Amino acid sequence: MLTNPRSDRVRSVRALQKRPVRSRTGRFAVEGPQGVREAVRYAPEQVVDLYVTPEATARYADDIVAPARAAGLWLHEASPQVLAAMADAEAPQGVLAVVARPDHALDDVLAAAPRLLVLLSHVRDPGNAGTVIRGADAAGADAVLVSDASVDVHSPKVVRSTAGSLFHLPVVTGLDVADTLDRLRAAGVRSYAADGAGTTLLPEADLAGPHCWVMGNEAWGLPQEVRERCDDVVRVPIHGRAESLNLAMAATVCLYASAQMHGSGPAAG
Amino acid sequence: MLTNPRSDRVRSVRALQKRPVRSRTGRFAVEGPQGVREAVRYAPEQVVDLYVTPEATARYADDIVAPARAAGLWLHEASPQVLAAMADAEAPQGVLAVVARPDHALDDVLAAAPRLLVLLSHVRDPGNAGTVIRGADAAGADAVLVSDASVDVHSPKVVRSTAGSLFHLPVVTGLDVADTLDRLRAAGVRSYAADGAGTTLLPEADLAGPHCWVMGNEAWGLPQEVRERCDDVVRVPIHGRAESLNLAMAATVCLYASAQMHGSGPAAG
Numbered sequence: 001m002l003t004n005p006r007s008d009r010v011r012s013v014r015a016l017q018k019r020p021v022r023s024r025t026g027r028f029a030v031e032g033p034q035g036v037r038e039a040v041r042y043a044p045e046q047v048v049d050l051y052v053t054p055e056a057t058a059r060y061a062d063d064i065v066a067p068a069r070a071a072g073l074w075l076h077e078a079s080p081q082v083l084a085a086m087a088d089a090e091a092p093q094g095v096l097a098v099v100a101r102p103d104h105a106l107d108d109v110l111a112a113a114p115r116l117l118v119l120l121s122h123v124r125d126p127g128n129a130g131t132v133i134r135g136a137d138a139a140g141a142d143a144v145l146v147s148d149a150s151v152d153v154h155s156p157k158v159v160r161s162t163a164g165s166l167f168h169l170p171v172v173t174g175l176d177v178a179d180t181l182d183r184l185r186a187a188g189v190r191s192y193a194a195d196g197a198g199t200t201l202l203p204e205a206d207l208a209g210p211h212c213w214v215m216g217n218e219a220w221g222l223p224q225e226v227r228e229r230c231d232d233v234v235r236v237p238i239h240g241r242a243e244s245l246n247l248a249m250a251a252t253v254c255l256y257a258s259a260q261m262h263g264s265g266p267a268a269g
Numbered sequence: 270m271l272t273n274p275r276s277d278r279v280r281s282v283r284a285l286q287k288r289p290v291r292s293r294t295g296r297f298a299v300e301g302p303q304g305v306r307e308a309v310r311y312a313p314e315q316v317v318d319l320y321v322t323p324e325a326t327a328r329y330a331d332d333i334v335a336p337a338r339a340a341g342l343w344l345h346e347a348s349p350q351v352l353a354a355m356a357d358a359e360a361p362q363g364v365l366a367v368v369a370r371p372d373h374a375l376d377d378v379l380a381a382a383p384r385l386l387v388l389l390s391h392v393r394d395p396g397n398a399g400t401v402i403r404g405a406d407a408a409g410a411d412a413v414l415v416s417d418a419s420v421d422v423h424s425p426k427v428v429r430s431t432a433g434s435l436f437h438l439p440v441v442t443g444l445d446v447a448d449t450l451d452r453l454r455a456a457g458v459r460s461y462a463a464d465g466a467g468t469t470l471l472p473e474a475d476l477a478g479p480h481c482w483v484m485g486n487e488a489w490g491l492p493q494e495v496r497e498r499c500d501d502v503v504r505v506p507i508h509g510r511a512e513s514l515n516l517a518m519a520a521t522v523c524l525y526a527s528a529q530m531h532g533s534g535p536a537a538g
Contacts, residue, residue, distance in 0.1 A: 034512075042510070127396075135518055140508025168510035203529055239409025239528050241311070241437035243303075245521070249404055252518045253525045259508050260472055 002051070002078040005085035013051075013086040013098060019152050026101050028154035031092040037064050038164030039097050044071035046167075049098040051078045051086065056094025064095060088156035101154055104170040106145065106180065110187040114142035116258050117189065117212035118251060121147045121177045121226060125218050129153060130161025131248035132215065137165035139255035140262070145180060145212070146173045177214075181229045184212050191230040193222050194254050196244050198235035202254060205234045207261035213254045218247050271320070271347040274354035282320075282355040282367060288421050295370050297423035300361040306333050307433030308366050313340035315436075318367040320347045320355065325363025333364060357425035370423055373439035375414065375449065379456040383411035385527050386458065386481035387520060390416045390446045390495060394487050398422055399430025400517035401484065406434035408524035409531070414449060414481070415442045446483075450498045453481050460499040463523050464491050465513050467504035471523060474503045476530035482523045487516050 002009065015021045016029045027048060030039050033056070039047055050064075050073050057065055057077065068075055083092050109117070118136050123129050129151050136144050146153055153159075153171055184191050190211040214230055216222030227233050236250050245253065271278065284290045285298045296317060299308050302325070308316055319333075319342050326334055326346065337344055352361050378386070387405050392398050398420050405413050415422055422428075422440055453460050459480040483499055485491030496502050505519050514522065 038510075131515065131518065134511055135514065137509040138505075138507050138511040138514050138518075163512070163515070165509075165511050236407075236525075237528070238407050240406040240434075241307075242403055242407040242434050243432070245404065245407050246400065246432070249400065249407075249518065249521045252514070253521060256505075256522045256525075259506070 001054070002076055002082045005081045010082055010085050013096070016098065017088050017156055019155065022101070022152065022154055027098055028101060028159065029086070029156065030097045030099050030159055031087045031089045031095070031156065032160065033060055033064060033093055033095050034164050035159060035162070035166070036095045036097045038167045039099055040064055040068050040071065040073065042167040043099070043102065044073060046100045046102055047073050047097050048100055050075045051083060051096045052076070053078060053080050053083055053094035060095060089160065102170070104143070104172045106172050106175060106183060109143040109170055109172060110183065110189070112142065113210070114189065115210045115262060116141045116255070117143055117145060118255060119145040119147070119175070119177070119180060119191070119212055119214045120150050121214060121222060122217040123150045123215060123247065125247070126151050126155055126157035127161050128218060128247045130158040132251045133162040133171060134165040135248065135252040135255055137168045139252070139259040141169060141255060143170040143172060145175055146171060147177045147180070148174050177226055178229060181226070190232070193227045193230040193233045194236065194250055195222050195227060195233050196235055197221070197227065198233035200232050200234045202234055202236050202257055205232065205257070207258045211258065213251065213258070215247060215251050270323070271345055271351045274350045279351055279354050282365070285367065286357050286425055288424065291370070291421065291423055296367055297370060297428065298355070298357070298425065299366045299368050299428055300356045300358045300364070300425060301429065302329055302333060302362055302364050303433050304428060304431070304435070305364045305366045307436045308368055309333055309337050309340065309342065311436040312368070312371065313342060315369045315371055316342050316366050317369055319344045320352060320365045321345070322347060322349050322352055322363035329364060358429065373412070373441045375441050375444060375452060378412040378439055378441060379452065379458070381411065382479070383458065384479045384531060385410045385524070386412055386414060387524060388414040388416070388444070388446070388449060388460070388481055388483045389419050390483060390491060391486040392419045392484060392516065394516070395420050395424055395426035396430050397487060397516045399427040401520045402431045402440060403434040404517065404521040404524055406437045408521070408528040410438060410524060412439040412441060414444055415440060416446045416449070417443050446495055447498060450495070459501070462491050462496045462499040462502045463505065463519055464496060464502050465504055466490070466496065467502035469501050469503045471503055471505050471526055474501065474526070476527045480527065482520065482527070484516060484520050
């Protein structure tokens with residue numbers, strides 16, 4: 001059992017909290033049973049190392065440990081102190097995985113004839129990014145696209161707030177927004193900027209065909225040149241006195257409007 | 270100008286970060302221009318004191334200072350150090366108001382023939398509570414009801430995450446859940462538990478008449494006896510592999526489904 005919280009191994013896992021280290025090593029950490037369970041279940045080929053306390057080994061015997069063993073993953077027993085020293089969260093609940101960053105490409109996403117996508121343009125808040133990934137998963141989106149200059153989706157806070165959804169659908173990162181919009185158009189996917197400046201109200205938007213929601217930065221929204229490059233600019237109606245919805249809420253409302261349209265339309269899959 | 274960050278006045282404002290002090294004094298603090306602007310605009314009778322730095326006095330001359338003066342509010346110029354010492358947030362952006370807690374009663378809400386309500390039952394996370402209040406406002410809800418044993422909606426984090434919506438619609442606190450459900454029924458308002466255990470899917474729920482969404486705790490949801498006391502238990506459909514939506518997202522999706530139904534129905538107001 002690993003018991004030394006100051007070992008080189010512990011330091012190297014802890015260092016994955018830093019973006020440059022994640023970039024250099026191509027790895028990130030997943031903390032807590034929910035994320036680790038989904039990683040083991042849906043992306044075992046990406047799991048490099050799994051650290052589990054004796055207590056957690058018993059508690060998650062069926063849903064984490066057994067499937068990890070069956071997949072031939074490298075399982076290390078570690079003391080609670082070692083887990084705490086590795087983790088960003090105050091309580092990683094006895095489970096942590098080091099995972100290789102997947103290499104999803106926009107070409108692969110487009111080749112699979114997607115019907116619902118979301119593109120995050122310069123989204124900076126980890127909670128927002130993670131919540132949108134979770135909402136996109138729940139709404140049945142085919143992938144999440146993330147622009148360069150957005151928050152790193154493999155940072156501990158984003159990973160945590162995706163609640164495992166990071167392993168449920170492809171998340172393509174580092175994209176140039178203008179280039180991505182051009183490639184979406186070439187692939188027959190309409191792009192809809194979700195923005196308070198839109199003149200099309202959400203219930204009137206044409207959500208029947210393949211489309212991609214484009215969400216802007218929390219503070220300044222989408223720049224005009226991005227809005228103009230999109231096929232439409234759509235506004236979530238505000239019925240009360242609120243100025244707006246926050247980014248994650250607006251994205252979820254838009255994605256669920258799309259999901260309902262897809263689910264009830266003739267092309268429902 | 271107030272310049273002493275250790276004065277009794279500063280200490281007494283800072284003390285409003287503590288729930289017992291808010292209970293005893295019946296006051297709470299609103300930090301930052303967005304919340305303060307909405308308080309001055311929609312609830313000037315509740316504003317006890319307004320603290321503004323010289324820089325913020327210039328910046329918010331039109332949307333905060335002028336309306337505050339017009340309403341006869343007590344406006345104090347204070348140094349940035351004084352503002353920082355008063356505030357919970359790292360950057361209150363030069364504006365802080367001490368506000369009297371309003372005394373909204375369920376009877377008043379029900380007497381106004383509400384069409385859309387949301388009841389938070391044992392919701393503990395400040396960000397979730399604040400986001401639901403903001404979403405309820407945006408969806409045009411008539412009021413937000415909050416059970417006892419929920420987070421204090423006048424805590425700094427909740428106030429901040431409502432983004433001013435706290436002053437846009439009545440928020441009734443300290444309610445007993447079972448009693449509230451009985452009174453809703455007596456008033457002709459149907460209650461819908463939003464819960465993953467529901468057998469009615471959201472698109473199939475009857476949202477035409479007056480109704481109240483009932484949202485449970487982040488971790489354990491709604492207890493069975495509450496679900497059974499509601500008129501229906503409704504599930505937001507999950508199309509992908511996600512286990513669930515988080516509380517604030519689920520509430521927003523439900524509230525917007527109601528808003529769209531109300532907006533397009535024969536009873537649209």
